[in-house]
Every structure is written in structure tokens, then in C-alpha cells.
Amino acid sequence: MRSFIVAFMFLLIFMLPLSAVEPPVxxxxxxxxxxxxxxxxxxxxxxxxxxxxxxxxxxxxxxxxxxxxxxxxxxxxxxxxxxxxxxDDYYYYRKEVLANREIDTNFDGDVDVWVTLSEGVYVTGYERDTDFDGLVDLKKSFGEN
Ligand SMILES: [Ca+2]
Ligand SMILES: [Ca+2]
Ligand SMILES: [Ca+2]
Ligand SMILES: [Ca+2]
Missing domain, CATH: 2.40.128 (Lipocalin)
Incomplete structure (x- = not known):
């Protein structure tokens, strides 16, 4: 019974329309x-x-x-x-320098590309969820490491 309720809640969350960004109170x-x-x-x-x-x-x-x-x-x-x-496009900075970028490429509300950068411009790696199931299925890293 409990798992049924959890599944139902899960479904409900998925069925709710995405709410637009509101200015904070x-x-x-x-x-x-x-x-x-x-x-x-x-x-x-x-x-x-x-x-x-x-x-x-x-x-x-x-x-x-x-x-x-x-x-x-x-x-x-x-x-x-x-x-x-x-x-759908998020930028994270350290001291004004771009360190990470996250993108929701199919506009479903969930990020599916995660990019890490060095010195704000060099892509050092990325992860992708290419089939949009919420799980990373492609990883690439460049440079040393
Ligand atoms: Ca105006
Ligand atoms: Ca959008
Ligand atoms: Ca997405
Ligand atoms: Ca996936």
C-alpha cells in the first residue's frame, strides 16, 4: 500500500504543469x-x-x-x-569566473547537460543524460586527470 502511495505521489509530481518563475516574496x-x-x-x-x-x-x-x-x-x-x-540554462561562477554550466536541452524542467570549465572558457569535461531519464549516460573529460 505504501509503495502504491509513493508511486501515486511520483505520478502526481510528473503530471503537475511546470510553474513559471515568480519574483520572490x-x-x-x-x-x-x-x-x-x-x-x-x-x-x-x-x-x-x-x-x-x-x-x-x-x-x-x-x-x-x-x-x-x-x-x-x-x-x-x-x-x-x-x-x-x-x-533552462544555469551558470555557476567562482569569483566571477564561470566554473559550471547546466542546461535543460529539451526544456522539460530537468537539467540534462552538466559542463565543467577551467578559467571560465576551457571545457574540462561534461556529463549528459541523452535519453532524459534523469540518469547520466555519457561522460567526457578532457585534459590532465
Ligand atoms: Ca516595464
Ligand atoms: Ca525555458
Ligand atoms: Ca531536460
Ligand atoms: Ca539517461
Missing amino acids: GAEALDDDFDGTPDRWETLSESGGLAIYMDTKGDGSIDYLIEHDEQGYKVYEAMDFNNDGNF
Whole structure:
């Protein structure tokens, strides 16, 4: 019986539609282009710095997020590449230098490509979930190691 409930919950999670990115509660809403609707929201990020959510295309849905740490360094960016209201392209920085990138290439809400970089530009390796079942099935690493 318990396994049935777990399976049912699992199914329910899969059936629920993806919810669009919402500005965090308490964020300050700004209207950069003065058209009367907010397009930028600023709040404190989890790492204690400024987090900025943006509607760069002016269609009312958030498609860009940038987070800074306490020192003001950029630590994270997320983008909605296909403009469906959900992020699908994620960038992780160390002291402003790109260290990891994660991509949801089929826009199902789950990351399926994980890339590691050196000095922000050199790809040192990547992992992929090519059949989108949630499990990595392709690994490549370049250079030393
Ligand atoms: Ca606006
Ligand atoms: Ca998207
Ligand atoms: Ca995916
Ligand atoms: Ca897979």
C-alpha cells in the first residue's frame, strides 16, 4: 500500500504543469522601461548578496536571474532560453569566473547537460543524460586527470 502511495505521489509530481518563475516574496519591483509593469525585481540572494530577477523581453514573465555573494561577486545566473517561463540554462561562477554550466536541452524542467570549465572558457569535461531519464549516460573529460 505504501509503495502504491509513493508511486501515486511520483505520478502526481510528473503530471503537475511546470510553474513559471515568480519574483520572490518581498522583492522590490522596478519598472526600468516605464511602461507601467515591473520588469526587474531585486532581493537578497541566499548567499547574502543582491539577486536580480528580470523580464528582459517585456512579456511579463521572468527570463533572467543573476545572484551575487556578500562581496558583490557574481555567483549564479539563470536564463530562460526558449522563453517558456522556466529557466533552462544555469551558470555557476567562482569569483566571477564561470566554473559550471547546466542546461535543460529539451526544456522539460530537468537539467540534462552538466559542463565543467577551467578559467571560465576551457571545457574540462561534461556529463549528459541523452535519453532524459534523469540518469547520466555519457561522460567526457578532457585534459590532465
Ligand atoms: Ca516595464
Ligand atoms: Ca525555458
Ligand atoms: Ca531536460
Ligand atoms: Ca539517461
